[in-house]
Amino acid sequence: MSERSRPSASVPGLTVADVERQLEGRAEVLAAARRPHAELEKVLSGRRWRRALTRRPELVPALVAEARAVEEALERVHRRAALEAWPDTTPVLLEARALSARRERLTRLARRRLDVLTVAPEDVSLEEALTRLDALVRQPARWALKPGEVLVFEDDTWRSSGPSLVPMSLRLEVSPRLVLAWGALAALGFLLLLVLPRSMDVPVVAGLVAGTLGLLASQSLRAGRLRLTSERLIWAPVFGEPQEVRLGTIPPDGFRLEQGVDLQVEGDRRLHARSVRGASAVALLVELHRQPPLRGAARAGVRLDSVAVFPAKLGRRQGFCVLGPQGLSFIPEGRGPQALSAVTGRPSPLRDFESDQVLDALRWLPEAEFDACVMRMVEATGGAAWARADARYVPGAPVWRRIVIEHGSLTLTGRVQWDQQDATERLLRDWPR
Numbered sequence: 001m002s003e004r005s006r007p008s009a010s011v012p013g014l015t016v017a018d019v020e021r022q023l024e025g026r027a028e029v030l031a032a033a034r035r036p037h038a039e040l041e042k043v044l045s046g047r048r049w050r051r052a053l054t055r056r057p058e059l060v061p062a063l064v065a066e067a068r069a070v071e072e073a074l075e076r077v078h079r080r081a082a083l084e085a086w087p088d089t090t091p092v093l094l095e096a097r098a099l100s101a102r103r104e105r106l107t108r109l110a111r112r113r114l115d116v117l118t119v120a121p122e123d124v125s126l127e128e129a130l131t132r133l134d135a136l137v138r139q140p141a142r143w144a145l146k147p148g149e150v151l152v153f154e155d156d157t158w159r160s161s162g163p164s165l166v167p168m169s170l171r172l173e174v175s176p177r178l179v180l181a182w183g184a185l186a187a188l189g190f191l192l193l194l195v196l197p198r199s200m201d202v203p204v205v206a207g208l209v210a211g212t213l214g215l216l217a218s219q220s221l222r223a224g225r226l227r228l229t230s231e232r233l234i235w236a237p238v239f240g241e242p243q244e245v246r247l248g249t250i251p252p253d254g255f256r257l258e259q260g261v262d263l264q265v266e267g268d269r270r271l272h273a274r275s276v277r278g279a280s281a282v283a284l285l286v287e288l289h290r291q292p293p294l295r296g297a298a299r300a301g302v303r304l305d306s307v308a309v310f311p312a313k314l315g316r317r318q319g320f321c322v323l324g325p326q327g328l329s330f331i332p333e334g335r336g337p338q339a340l341s342a343v344t345g346r347p348s349p350l351r352d353f354e355s356d357q358v359l360d361a362l363r364w365l366p367e368a369e370f371d372a373c374v375m376r377m378v379e380a381t382g383g384a385a386w387a388r389a390d391a392r393y394v395p396g397a398p399v400w401r402r403i404v405i406e407h408g409s410l411t412l413t414g415r416v417q418w419d420q421q422d423a424t425e426r427l428l429r430d431w432p433r
Contacts, residue, residue: 023080026073027092030099033070036063037102040130044109050137050241060134067127074100118269136269141244143236145229150301152364153228153285155277226273228285230298233265235273243271247290252346254290257283284340284353288361291344293373297364304363304370308424309356310403312414314384320356321414322374323427327387328405329374330412331355335381342380343373355381384410393431399424405431 040059043052053059077096080086086093103126110129114120117136120129145151224237236242249267256264261279265271265286276282288294312321312330319332331339339355341347343362355377362370378385386407394404400421405412416424 023073023076023092026076027095029066029069029073030077030092030095033063033066033099034095036066037099037106041102041106041109044106044113049113053134053137057138060130064127064131070099116270119266141234141242141269143225143227143234143242146231148299149232150230150298151227152230152289152298153226153282155226155282223275224273226276226282228282228289230289230296233271233286235271237274243269243273245269245271247286248295250286250290255283255286256349280350280352281357284350284357285361287340287348287350288343288358293343293369294361294364297369300364302364304365304367305423306367306427307363307370308416308420308427309359310414310416310420310424311356312403312412314412315410319383320354320359321412322359323424324371325388325427325430326371327385328391328412329378329383329385331359331374331377331381331383335383338380339377342376388431391432393428393433395428395433399428403428 036059039056040063043049043056043059046052074096077092078100081090081093081096088094107126107129110126110133111120111122111124114124114129114133114136117133120132124132224235226236227234231248232244232246234242234244245265245267246269247267250265251267254266257279258264261275261277263271263273263276263279263283263286265273273279273282289298306325308323310321310323312319314330317330317332319330319335322329322331333354336353336355336358337348337351339358340350340353343358358377359374362373365373375385377383386405391405391407394406396402396404399416400418401415403412403414403416403424
């Protein structure tokens with residue numbers, strides 16, 4: 001006697017086929033759902049799950065399209081089984097239990113995979129988790145700038161000796177510097193084996209060299225490139241896929257510094273940039289560009305060049321001078337956090353930065369907004385502001401050597417770097433003397 005023609009223990013005189021017929025097609029729904037659930041579980045369990053999911057674009061849409069019917073069928077089967085006391089061996093009940101267990105495993109797996117790429121709510125449903133995961137995998141992070149996107153800052157941990165504002169195409173390759181370093185260490189190890197006393201244990205020397213090479217290799221795995229644009233923060237490690245997060249999606253507590261060099265950011269995606277040179281300065285830029293007034297301001301692609309910012313001294317106070325067409329402002333040093341809060345209107349956990357870094361970032365604003373922010377910074381830090389008509393420039397030395405501006409009994413002195421020299425000379429031509 002076949003399984004489907006066997007009498008049902010729950011309802012006398014009915015076969016298993018009769019029971020399934022009374023389910024009005026729900027048994028077939030559960031049977032059809034078995035394969036897509038199993039295939040997705042296999043895909044997401046693999047080490048290269050992102051690539052596998054990309055190669056099977058039909059899996060997630062097919063499962064999501066039938067989700068409501070599957071959930072309804074499972075609920076109906078479990079309810080009837082409880083009401084009618086179906087035996088545990090009833091095939092459709094076994095099918096429902098197996099599918100329910102697989103959906104639970106798949107939900108946990110999808111949430112875990114989603115949590116790698118973005119912040120996943122603990123109660124996200126299976127279908128929502130799969131939909132978001134599929135969308136993120138099919139829209140990978142891009143190093144190249146998008147149309148209308150403006151580069152704000154760029155740093156290459158291995159390739160450059162300092163920050164660069166020149167866009168570069170993505171090349172996930174081992175840098176020549178890294179190759180040379182590995183080669184040098186290998187040569188050093190060979191020389192050590194030649195010159196060290198023969199009484200020295202060779203395994204000890206080999207272990208020392210291997211340990212040094214291992215340390216360098218571990219550091220190279222942490223290296224990469226970082227870009228901040230008008231829209232995104234992007235990290236491209238030496239090995240692995242680029243990561244990105246849109247600035248407008250980063251919440252106030254969405255980024256943190258670890259050991260002063262590792263930057264973790266959470267928004268629409270997760271980003272973990274390791275061994276970032278000047279990580280605190282990058283964190284400050286992220287804090288400024290993720291919220292008003294700087295959010296999106298760099299899209300215009302123009303930085304304000306009608307002002308000059310340079311270190312200065314007002315009386316005995318050290319600080320920074322903002323020299324503009326209508327006057328100057330002085331902000332005391334050691335007031336970076338207060339200056340930042342004055343600009344954003346809210347406190348920040350960031351510390352150990354100076355006001356001139358905030359001022360430099362504000363150059364992406366139009367002149368009127370820049371001036372308004374500077375005045376808030378002056379008030380918040382106990383600085384000073386002088387109108388041009390009330391002050392006097394004392395000419396004499398070149399501006400790169402010494403600048404002297406007097407206001408009543410007060411004197412401000414300072415000097416500019418070469419990149420501020422032209423702007424400063426141009427501004428001071430119109431100042432009273």
